[in-house]
Amino acid sequence: MVIAVDAAGGDHYPRSPVQGAIEAVNELPDLKIILVGPEDVVNDELSNHEYDSKRILVQHAPQVIGMDESPAQAVKTKQKSSIVTGIGMHKAGKCDAFVSAGNTGALLAASTFLLGKLEGVSRPVIAAIYPTIKGVRLVMDVGANLEVRPEMFTQFAQMGTIYAREIMGVEDPKVGLLNVGEEEEKGTDNLKAAFKELSKLSNFAGNIEGRDIFDAKADVFLCDGLVGNILLKFGESIPVALEKFVKRGIQQLELGPEEAKLIGKVLKVSLEEFNPDRVGGVPFLGVDGVSMVGHGSSTPKAVKNMILNTAKCLKHNINDKIVASLN
Amino acid sequence: MVIAVDAAGGDHYPRSPVQGAIEAVNELPDLKIILVGPEDVVNDELSNHEYDSKRILVQHAPQVIGMDESPAQAVKTKQKSSIVTGIGMHKAGKCDAFVSAGNTGALLAASTFLLGKLEGVSRPVIAAIYPTIKGVRLVMDVGANLEVRPEMFTQFAQMGTIYAREIMGVEDPKVGLLNVGEEEEKGTDNLKAAFKELSKLSNFAGNIEGRDIFDAKADVFLCDGLVGNILLKFGESIPVALEKFVKRGIQQLELGPEEAKLIGKVLKVSLEEFNPDRVGGVPFLGVDGVSMVGHGSSTPKAVKNMILNTAKCLKHNINDKIVASLN
The missing domain is CATH 3.40.718.10 (Isopropylmalate Dehydrogenase)
Structure with missing residues (x-):
């Protein structure tokens, strides 16, 4: 199972996503993480930690979408942002899910535009x-x-x-x-x-x-x-x-x-x-993929729990069950 | 200053309105109260208390609007209810205000229909x-x-x-x-x-x-x-x-x-x-009168404070100030 994590989102990046990712990987043996963000920033933070470099990878995405940027505009103009890159990787099948504590609106916009909707879904929803x-x-x-x-x-x-x-x-x-x-x-x-x-x-x-x-x-x-x-x-x-x-x-x-x-x-x-922190994130349900939204103030523990929660969604095939329920 | 009090409204009538009215009168020397409700029920409760019978009067209104009754229907069919009677007295100038911890919807409906709106007000509002x-x-x-x-x-x-x-x-x-x-x-x-x-x-x-x-x-x-x-x-x-x-x-x-x-x-x-209990009631602003809404579970203290609050509205001429502000 491969989960991409926005390493340039939230109020406490890169520390929260990087440390949260390492902790999640330590808890789930079948989990691999791709940290998406500016390479140097992410690697710099990674160098502060012990981690399994075969299971924590980095995908360079030089642009950062600020927490207060206009979502539609940001997604359109910042194609090399961590959010657009991460969701793009998900769409291309390079990961099974994307999680972010960054700009919620931008995550929703990118998820809706790039992943599209599940069969039969009229509108995705944040639960x-x-x-x-x-x-x-x-x-x-x-x-x-x-x-x-x-x-x-x-x-x-x-x-x-x-x-x-x-x-x-x-x-x-x-x-x-x-x-x-x-x-x-x-x-x-x-x-x-x-x-x-x-x-x-x-x-x-x-x-x-x-x-x-x-x-x-x-x-x-x-x-x-x-x-x-x-x-x-x-x-x-x-x-x-x-x-x-x-x-x-x-x-x-x-x-x-x-x-x-x-x-x-x-x-x-x-x-x-x-x-x-306990659950760490909430799902954007109805999109054709697994897109998890974290709180801007997410701590490392919050990101870890958001990743574990995402893994649970994948294990339970919740999108298949949604499609079966709606159609 | 004369305030009519719904003595047949709320979960704890007649005790809460009767006791609350007596306590309010004891605090405000220039206040007179008319308790509106089934005469026998109100007098029966009054007989449990010491009170100034020149300042606490009773207006007979035999019908009671239940807390769960459909407001429009109740106001239409129960013309002899405490709410319709009390608001009617207010409209006729027999009192300066009406307060009730009874069926909120019925109070709003009666207030809107019978008192009408203040000059320039498009829609009354509960604050x-x-x-x-x-x-x-x-x-x-x-x-x-x-x-x-x-x-x-x-x-x-x-x-x-x-x-x-x-x-x-x-x-x-x-x-x-x-x-x-x-x-x-x-x-x-x-x-x-x-x-x-x-x-x-x-x-x-x-x-x-x-x-x-x-x-x-x-x-x-x-x-x-x-x-x-x-x-x-x-x-x-x-x-x-x-x-x-x-x-x-x-x-x-x-x-x-x-x-x-x-x-x-x-x-x-x-x-x-x-x-x-502290404030005891909230105003229905914008009607051509003073109509105060209490919580169904109002205690005697809540009714007392609702009455005192209503007296304050009268002393401050808040309707005149609203009309001046809107027109």
Whole structure:
């Protein structure tokens, strides 16, 4: 199994992708990694580490797409960037997947344009993981499609169900539609039509309200990319915000340093589900390939887990299962 | 000042509205309350309390609108309900405001149909309060308008600015548009057009991402009612969910009962901003009257604070200020 890794993406390149790749290779004996990025930068970072040079290769890609560059423009003009090069290698069969913690929009654009869509897929979708009291679950879409038509929701549901079951180990995943109320007649005309469409699926759990996300009333939460993106980023902000709220509470109660330390420790352990490093990346489902999106702030551990997660997608042939489910 | 209170609304009527009304009257010398609901039920509850019968009156309204009834239908068929009666009294000038913790949809429908809109207002809006690290701020709309056109956003911004400044005491409130990215060109065509419209306002802070809510990067967060409703209910669920996450953390760390108790205390104090009782209600802005919406689970304290908040709206003539701002 060969996974190409964007070595010039994210806030902490080259260290995070290089170190993450080495750690992943050490965990998976059948894994080979191609680090894609400016040769000198990548090799320089590699020289700080011990690694198996037969299983960690480098593909030169001199251009770097910045985190804030316009995606479509960047993909068009930076043909020698790590993202375009990596996805191009994937398309050409030189690797089985591409993972990147770089510019998400550019990764989506390159994946869509170069890899194309899986048979029967109307629109690819980003399925983000979300913390719940039962473990992480899926929220989709989180930004690839700001407006989602009813039949797109159904496809998202089918793809998300497969991912939740095969990769996340959720037995019998339930799909819910995020809405302003539980009743069938709630929401916009589009959501009402989506409810009807989704009702054809055997695992549709109906409309879900915002208050029912943390309790995982569903396993796959469907929404348009606007709702999902706001919800995802809001959710990511909870641990840091909470730290601030609690710090103030500690001051108000005039607690000592020992007590403050204990509380900090409890919070850290309790909010482990919120730690984006654990899964490390989320899939761009529906493209004809395996394209994994990491958080810009990915640590080496996050990149390692993103690679391992990608390997799992490959082992479970999730694209074949998606095609079988849709067609 | 006369405020009519729905004595047959919410999960805890008649106790919450009756007790809340008595407490509010005790705090505000110039306040008179009319409790609207089934006479026998209200008087029965009143008999449990000491109160000034010259300042707490009862208006008989035999019908009760259930929390799950279809709003439009209920308002149409239950003309003798507490909500229709109370709003009718407000329209007839028999009271200066109406507050209810009952069926929100029915309150909105009755307010819109019976009170009508303020001069120049295109669509009334629910402005919900939201916890941030700087104190509560506004998210609007949270459900009255599932789809919001650009010029409606501008009016929401103007109304929210006045409410934040006059009632919430936020000096120089900034307005932000919830979106998937900060750049002007982000989002749907509707949001892009809204950005342009909003840019005409001097206090527009631009697009705001989900991660910037808790830090109060703006004071008035604009969104359509779908986004707002999901975000509001999700936010409300945070304290209870957190309790569950932390309980698990405590078990995992095998802490003793004393330590668990301390942590519970810290959380309670820290998350005081999330306590809906504190403000007790949110206004339905843009109608030609003062109509305050309480949470279904309102406690007596919540109803008291909702009444005091309503009194503040009356003292600050916020509707006059809204009309002046829009026209």
